[in-house]
Amino acid sequence: MKQSGTYQEPHYRYDISLLRKTLKKAKAAAEVHATELYYAVKANNEAVILKEIQQMGLGADCVSMEEIERALQIGFPAERIVFAGSGKTIREIDYATAQNIAVIHCESVEEFDIIQEFLESNNSTTKVALRINPDLEAGTHSRISTGKKHHKFGMPWEDAMELISIHKNIVGFHFHIGSQILDMTYFENLSSRIAELLLSTPLDFKTEYLNMGGGLGIDYEDPIKNNIADFEGWMSAIRKNLPKRTYPVIRLEPGRSIVGQCGMLVGQVQYVKHRETCPTAILDIGMTDLLRPMLYGARHKITTVIDSLTLIPQTIAGPSCESTDVFGKNYYLPELNRGDIVRVHSAGAYGSSMRLGYNLKSPIKAMYIYSESKTTFNANYKERTKVAV
Ligand SMILES: Cc1ncc(COP(=O)(O)O)c(C=O)c1O
Numbered sequence: 001m002k003q004s005g006t007y008q009e010p011h012y013r014y015d016i017s018l019l020r021k022t023l024k025k026a027k028a029a030a031e032v033h034a035t036e037l038y039y040a041v042k043a044n045n046e047a048v049i050l051k052e053i054q055q056m057g058l059g060a061d062c063v064s065m066e067e068i069e070r071a072l073q074i075g076f077p078a079e080r081i082v083f084a085g086s087g088k089t090i091r092e093i094d095y096a097t098a099q100n101i102a103v104i105h106c107e108s109v110e111e112f113d114i115i116q117e118f119l120e121s122n123n124s125t126t127k128v129a130l131r132i133n134p135d136l137e138a139g140t141h142s143r144i145s146t147g148k149k150h151h152k153f154g155m156p157w158e159d160a161m162e163l164i165s166i167h168k169n170i171v172g173f174h175f176h177i178g179s180q181i182l183d184m185t186y187f188e189n190l191s192s193r194i195a196e197l198l199l200s201t202p203l204d205f206k207t208e209y210l211n212m213g214g215g216l217g218i219d220y221e222d223p224i225k226n227n228i229a230d231f232e233g234w235m236s237a238i239r240k241n242l243p244k245r246t247y248p249v250i251r252l253e254p255g256r257s258i259v260g261q262c263g264m265l266v267g268q269v270q271y272v273k274h275r276e277t278c279p280t281a282i283l284d285i286g287m288t289d290l291l292r293p294m295l296y297g298a299r300h301k302i303t304t305v306i307d308s309l310t311l312i313p314q315t316i317a318g319p320s321c322e323s324t325d326v327f328g329k330n331y332y333l334p335e336l337n338r339g340d341i342v343r344v345h346s347a348g349a350y351g352s353s354m355r356l357g358y359n360l361k362s363p364i365k366a367m368y369i370y371s372e373s374k375t376t377f378n379a380n381y382k383e384r385t386k387v388a389v
C-alpha cells in the first residue's frame, strides 16, 4: 500500500469579494466622516490586492522605496502616496521626493534636514508632515504599540513646534499609536490629545494635513461571523474630540482592517506526533508564511474541512527548524491525520508581507477567489485531501 498520498501545495487564499465588501464599508464610513483613506501597503503588498484597493480610490501609505515603486506600478498616482518610516535612507528620500509623492512623514529634526536637502535638489512638490509621538497607550499587545514616549517612533511635540517656527513647508502632523486596537476609547484619547496639542500651534500656522494613522483591529476569534471591521465606530471615535470646523478633512491609513479577513493560509498536515500531553500536527505551513503567532503569540482561528463532532485538543506546528514554529496549543479540532487540509484564518494582513526566507523556503503562492460558496469550497478541498492508496 502506498503511504505517501497526494500533496496539495500550500497557499494564501484571498476572497476578493470580501475584500471588495470591506472596501465599500470603509469608503462609506470615510465619506460620512470626511476622511481620506491611505491603505498601509505593509499589511499586504500582493499586486492583485493592491489593484483592488487602488481601483476603489484609496491612496497608499508606504514605508520603503520598494513599496512606493510597487504603488506607482499598480497605478496609485504620486499625489496619493505618502511615505512614512523611522529609518528612511537618503536613497529612499531622494527617490520619494523625485517622484513628487504627496507627503513625507518626518520623524525627527535630523531627518527633517535631510528631507529638506532633497526637496531642494529635486525641486520637489512633496510636502512634509511631522510624526508626533503623543505618549499614549493603545490598549493592544505591547509589541505592536507605537505611541508611548519610549517607543522609537515620532518626535516630541516640542521638536515639532521648533521646526514649524523655522520652516514654512510643513503642512501638518501624523500620529499612530499602535495596531490591532479594538477598544475605541484609545482612539478617543488620541483625538483629545491631538485637539489639545493643536491648540498650542502658533497663530499663523494652519494645520492643513492631519493624519491619525491606522490601527483598527479585527476579530481574530470569530473571523467568520465578524468578517468586517468596525470602520464606523473607529472613525466616530477618532473624530470625537477634534474641533470639526477647524479640521474638515482628516487622513487615516488602515492596513489590517482592510485586508486581514479576506486572506487565509491553507496547508496540509504532513505528520502527527502522538505526544503524551497532546497530539502535535506538523503542517507544511508555518512561521515562514505567517510569523504573527511566533512573533507576538498571536492566536489565529484554525479550522479543517473534516466532518466530525468529536473535537480533541491538538498542537498545530510548522515545519521550520525552530521550536517556536508553532501556531498554538489546545486547538480543539477533529482528530487530524496525514493529508488533512488545515485553514489558518485572518491571514490577509501581515501574512505574506512578513514572510521569511528561512531554511530557503520558497514563497508560497496566492490564489484569488472571486466568488465561491462555502459548500463548493469544502467540497473542493475534500476532493484534494483524499489520500491515494
Ligand atoms: C505608521 C503606521 N500607519 C499605519 C499602520 C497600519 O496599521 P494597521 O494595520 O493596524 O491598520 C501602521 C502599522 O501599525 C503604522 O505603523
Ligand SMILES: N[C@@H](CCCC[NH3+])C(=O)O
Pocket (backbone or CB within 6 Å): 042, 144, 179, 180, 292, 349, 350
Ligand atoms: N506586523 C504586526 C503589526 C505591526 C504593524 C505595523 N506597525 C502584526 O502582525 O500584527
